[in-house]
Amino acid sequence: MAPAAFRFSGHESFACRYAWLPKAYRAISRNPSIFFDEEEAMVEMGIGKNMVRSLRFWIDAMDVARADANKTHVLTDFAHQVLGPDGFDPFLEDERTLWLLHWHISSKNPGLFAWRYMLGEWPYPEFTRSEALDAFKRQSAKLGFKHSEVTLSQHLDVFIHTYYAARKGKVAIEDSLDGPLVGLGLLVLSGEKRGPSGRWENVFSFRREPKPDITPQLFEYCVMDFWNRHAPQDRTLSLRVLATMPSSPGQVFKLTEDDVRQRLEDTAVSNANAAFRYQPSAVQAMISRQGAAPTLATIYNESPKHV
Structure with missing residues (x-):
């Protein structure tokens, strides 16, 4: 990895949630500057201030809208074609949309450090949280960054929670704490092993078999x-x-x-x-x-x- 402007923060430790992107599209359509007025965005979106900041991060990372110099957001062609009122998938019901959102997050260079490193540089088929966090520390230092362990830890957790459901049980999509990309099954729990502290840790693996849903x-x-x-x-x-x-x-x-x-x-x-x-x-x-x-x-x- 060459030194570049990788992003380690901005998501406020929240993975993107299921209802956020369609809501953000509608809100920006009505008021392009809404995410630059956090109080108004909190009322419009029905979420807290940190979540407003997180959603502002995700609409950029997922190529839904881009901020301009006038403190407004411009919706992308992708957003209009997919999330618009006559769009192909305004409520994220189609798995192809989820793969496209995953592609947008993961293929940017420079982009989000955790996505670039875990999807493109991590040399093993599986990982534990402590193993990945140790690698984050080494790699970010090698690149010349001076992030705290808290920042790196939160960034890693957001990556994991984007693809792995933190809790089970049926809840309404609107109320789910899980994000839309959990449904891709890209990250699976494959076992447990003892970490450096002696505690048992989850072992995560990337699902590498053929994926016919990627048409x-x-x-x-x-x-x-x-x-x-x-x-x-x-x-x-x-x-x-x-x-x-x-x-x-x-x-x-x-x-x-x-x-x-x-x-x-x-x-x-x-x-x-x-x-x-x-x-x-x-x-x-x-x-x-x-x-x-x-x-x-x-x-x-x-x-x-x-x-």
Whole structure:
């Protein structure tokens, strides 16, 4: 990881909650400056001041809205197309939306430190909280940051709670403390082991098996988004980069290299108008540009997937 403006805070120790993004979209549509008036936002959103600040963080991280110099938020095209009144998924009922939100958080560079490190740099298939926190301390110091253990600990907890349900039992989505990305099942509890203090700790693993809910058009969309940000001038891109580079589709979605290869091959066979052409090779398989990238409309026109 090269030194960069990674974000370690701003979420106020809250993971994004299920109802927040649709509410934020509607609130900004009515009043683009609402999140710069915390008292008004508290009344409008029905949440506390720290949660207002947290939501302001998440609408940026999830590419729902961007702040401008006039202390207003401008809703993104993604937000209008997906969360708008005639949008593809205004209430986050479609699993493809959740994968897209996960992609937005995880693929930015620089972006959120925990997402970049745990999804792109963590070298093991599983981790405990103490193991990850020790790694955060070492890595942040190596990058020249001087964050307190409290800041790093809260940042790690937000990452974990974004993908792992802290509590069980059925509650209304509106009242749930769990966030929308818990439903992706990306992070699973795989056991327990003793930590350095002698206490038992949860062992978390990334779910790496094939994920059919990441549909072909969604995968192709993310491949091209990654390509256009990582190497916009390059006409070709290697399978290895797509599967293993930090912020790549393979790492963000926790797909094996074989799964990424199979997806590229399937796209080449099934879609003559795909944005890329796959060139298999025993040495270094490649894709080359050949057409326009899928749009959000083409993603949502595939067979629907609901949470």
